[in-house]
Amino acid sequence: MTAVTAATTRAADAAEAQEIVFKKDTGAKVRMYLGLAVLVIWGLAPAYWMVVTAFRNVGYTFDTSPWPTHVTLDNFKTAFSTGRGNHFGAALVHSIIIGIVVTAVAMLVGMFAAYAMARMEFPGKYVVLGFILGASMFPGVALLTPLFKLFANLKWLAGANYQALVIPYISFALPLTIYTLTAFLAEMPWDLEESARIDGCTPAQAFRKIMLPLATPGLFTTAILVFLASWNEFMLASQFTTPQTQTVTVAIASFTGSQPHQEPYTAVMAAGAIVTVPLIIMVLIFQRWIVSGLTAGGVKG
C-alpha cells in the first residue's frame, strides 16, 4: 500500500509548496486577497441586488437606492402564499426530489459509460462518444413537440408522473456527465490502482479504496453540475409538469402582480433568493469533497 501513502503525502506537499510561495511574498498575499475581493463582489453584486429587491416593498419596486430601503418580508409571504393558487413550497419539494433522482441516476449511468470510455477498448467506441456529444447539439426547443406527443400517448402528462421530467433531464445531463467523468478518469494516476492490486487488493477494492477517493472532486463537481442543470430547467418543466410535479422554475413563472400587466419583480426576486439558499447549503456541505486531495491535505499540514 505504499503507493497510497505516497499519494496523500504528495497532496500535502503541494499545499505546502504553495504556502511557501505565499510566505515568500507578502505582495502576493495582498494580491490574492484583492483577487478574492473582486471575485466575491463579482459573484455577489447582482445577487445582492436580487436580495435587496426581494426585501423591498412592492410599491417601491423601481427604487434605485443601492442599500435596502422600505424593507419588508411581504414578498416572501407572497412567494409562499397559496392564496392565488401558487404552491411554491410544494414546488421546492418537487424540484429537490427530481434533482436528487436525476443526479443519482445520471451519475450512476454516466459513471458506467465514463469508466468504459476511459478504461476499456471496445468496438464502436468512437461512434458512441460522438453520438453522446451529438445529443447535446440539437436546439432543445425542437425536441419539445415530438416528446410532448410521445408522453401524451404514454399518459404521462397528468398526475404525479415525475418520470416525464426525470427521464429527459437524465438524458440531457448525460453528455456533460460522461465527458467530464471520462476526462477525470483518464487523467487519474491509474498506476496507483495497479500498485494496489499488486499489493493484494481485488479490482473492486482497488477501485473503491484507492481510485474513488481520488476521483471525488471530479465526481462531486459533476454531481453538482447535474443537480443544478435539473434545478434550473424551465422549458420542459413548463410543458411536462402537472400541479403534482410542478418545479420551482415553473412556480416562479406563475407569479403575477396584483393586476394584469403588473410585473411581480419583488416576489420573483424573493423566490430567486429562496431557491438559491438550498444550493448554497449544499455547496457548503459538499465543498470539502469538491476540493479534496490537494487542499484537504493542506489543511492537515
Place this chain on the structure above:
Amino acid sequence: MAQISKRRTLAACAGIAVAAITAAGCSSSGGGGTSSSANNARGPITFVQGKDNVGLLAPMVAAWNAAHPTEKVTAKEQTDKADQQHDDLVQNFQAKSTTYDVVAVDVVWTAEFAAKGWLTPLKDSMALDTTGFLKAPVAAATYNNTLYAAPVSSDGGLLYYRKDLVPTPPKTIAELQADCAIAKKNGMSCYAGQFAKYEGLTCNVTEAMNTFGGKAVDAQGKPTIDSPESVAGLQYLVDGFKNGMIPQQELTFQEEQGRSAFEDGKYLFMRNWPYAYSLGSTDASSKIKGKFAVAPLPGVSGPGASTLGGHSAAISAFSTHKATALDFLKFLTSADQQKNNMEKGSLAPVIESMYTDPSLVSKYAYLPTLLTSIQNAVPRPVTPFYQGVTTAIQDNAYAALSGSKTAAQAVKDMQAAMLAASSGS
C-alpha cells in the same frame, strides 16, 4: 405518426368545408375526429386559462360547480406569460388532447386556432348570443364570418394625464403635441408609451396607424398596411422621438417602466391600460396620487383608435363534453359574472351596459372613458398568421422609431413581410 394523422384530418376537414361552406363547415368534424355527438354530450370539463392575478377563478368555479354537480369544472392555470400560454395550448391541440375543454384565448390567437381546426365554431346548435356585447371584442373572436370564441374580458388603451398641470385633456394629436410645452416648462418628459420591441409595440403602432385611418389587414385577412394613412400614423411616432415628445429611453419601455416613470412624476402623459389607474393611486411610491386622470386616446379630430386587448373563451374541437362547455361559456359571459369580474378583479366587461352601471362607475371612475376607448377600438389584425404579422410590424416599426429606416420604407417592408408571412413561408 401524429403528424400524418393531423394532415389527414385537416384535409378531411377542408374537404367538408368546401362542400358545405354555408352549412356546418368544420364544426362537426372539428378537425379532430371527434364525433358530432360531442356537441350534445355533457359531463365534467376542464377550463384552462392564464394565471389568475386576482383570485377570481376559484370562487367562480365553485359557484358553477355548486349549480352543476354532475358537470363539474376543473380549473387549470397556466403561467402568467402569454407566449407560454400560447405554446401550452398549441402543444395540447397538436396532440389532440381531450384534457382541455374550454380554453381562454388571447384575442389575437382566435383566428390562428380557428383556422387550424382546433376550436368549435359557435353556431347552429352551438350558437352563442352576443346581443348587447361590445362590437370590437366580438369582431376579434370572429374568423371567416363565424364566431369561434366567447368574449370574456375587454381592454383598451387610455391616455393618462396630469390633471394638476393639464386642465383639459387633449382631444386631438395636435393638442397633445401642443401640450408638450407644459411638460417642458415643468422639466418633465411629455409622453410615455410602450415602444420596446414586444407585443406592446404592435399595440402602440397599430393604434397610431388606425387613428390616422390606416388598416393593417382587410376583412379577408389580406395585408393592406401599405397606405399613406399608415405612414402618417407611424410618422407621428417617429416625429415624436425626433422632436423629444417621446424620449429615446422609451425604446426600452414596456407597460411597467412607463407606469413607474409616470408615478414618479417624470411624465405629463402616458398611454397605458386601465390597470395603471388603481396602482397610480395606491402604490406607496406614487408621487401623483390624486393628480392624474384618464381620457380617451387622442385622434386626428375625435377620439383615437385604441388597440383592443382582453380574452375570450373557446371550446376545444377535441372536447368530449361540448354541451356543458357551451353552457359554461354562457355562464362566463353572463351579466352576473361580468359584473363580478369588474368588481373583484377590474377585468373590463364585454357587455356594453355595464360601463354605465352607476354602482360600478362610482367605484371605477375610468369606466366611461374606457367605454369610449373600446367603442373606438380596432382589433389587432385578425389573421391566422398573427405571429408573423406582429413580427413584421414590430421589426420594421422598431427600425423606424430608432431611426434606421424611414416611416414610408418601414410600412412598405411591413406589407411585404406580412405578405410573406401569410403565404406560409
Place this chain on the structure above:
Amino acid sequence: MSAVAQQAPKKAPTPKARKSLNAGQARNGLLLVLPTLLFLSVIILYPLINAVVISFEKDAGLDKATGMFVQGGGAGISNYTHWLLQQCGTESCPPGTLGAQFYSAFWVTIFFTVVSVAIETVLGIWFAMIMNRDFKGRALVRAAILVPWAIPTAVTAKLFYFIFAYDGIANHLLGNIGLGPFLWTSDPWAAKFAIIIADVWKTTPFMALLILAGLQLIPSDVYEAAEIDGATKWQTFTKITLPLVKVPLMVAVLFRTLDVLRIYDLPAILTNGVGGTTSLSMLVVSQIRAGGFNSASALSTLVFLLIAFTAFLFIQFGGADVIKRPPGAKKKKDAAPPTAPAATAVAAQSGVTP
C-alpha cells in the same frame, strides 16, 4: 525547466501492465454504455430523427377558399433554402420576416459564443486558481462564487432585465460616476454586451468548478520541481498548470460553446432580439410560434449541423483531446511514452484517428 518536464509524466502509467488488465473487455464495455444509449435514443435520437424527417415536409398552408389550414405535403429542400438562400416563396425574404433574420442571427450567435466563452475561460481559470488556494473563509468564498450558477436562468434574466432597465441600478450607479445613461436593452452594442455580461456572470462558476476539479489532479511534486527550478509563476502556469488541466478545461469550453450556440433565455427576456440580438434558438422558437413547425425543424437541423461542425473544429484543431484524448492518447502512449506535458498534448493530437 528540465526537471519539471521529467516530473510531469510520472503519472503516466506503465502502458503494458494496464493494457493487460483491460484486455478482452469489449462486451463489458458495450454493456456499460448501454443504459446511456437507451436514455439518449428515446429522449434525443427519436425526436431528432422525427424533426429531420418533417423538415422535408411543407408547413401547413391556408386554403383560401375555406380559411382553414391544410398540411403542405413534401417540401424537398425548400425549408432549407428558405433559411440559407433567404427565399420566401419565390422572392427573397423582406425585412421583418423571420427568414430575413437568419444570417444576422447566425453571426450574432457566433459573436456571443466567441466573446462569452473567451471571457468565461479566462475568468474561470482565474477563479479556479484562487479557489484552489488555502485561506480563511475558503468555504464561504466557494459558495459565493457558485451563487450566480445556482439562480435559475429565468430569474437571472429577469434580474438583469431589472438591473439594465433605463431607470435601473446599472444606469444609476454609472450615472454617479458620470457615465451613461445607456439604453442597455435597445442600443445594438449595449444590448449585446448586456447579454454577454449576464451570460458570463451566470456561467463562469460552471467553468471555474470544472477547472478546479482538474487542478485537483495535478500532482504536487510537479509544482515543487518547478519551484526548485526557479520557474516564474507565469512559466509554472503556462508550462505546467495549463497543459495538465487541459482536458477538463477543454470539456468545459466545449460544453459551454455548445450551450451558447443554443442561447435562448437571456436574449429573449433581456432584449427580445432588439439591435440584432436575435439568436438562432430564438428564431427557432419564433418560427414554431408562428406555426411553421416544419421550417423550424429545418432551422433546428441547420443549427445542429453548425454545432456539430464547431465541435469537429474543436476536436480537430482546438486540442483533439476532448473527444478522443482519453482513449487516443492512451494508444499513443503505448507506442511511445511522452517525455513532457507538451509532448503529451501533441501526441494526443496526432493520435486522434482510431
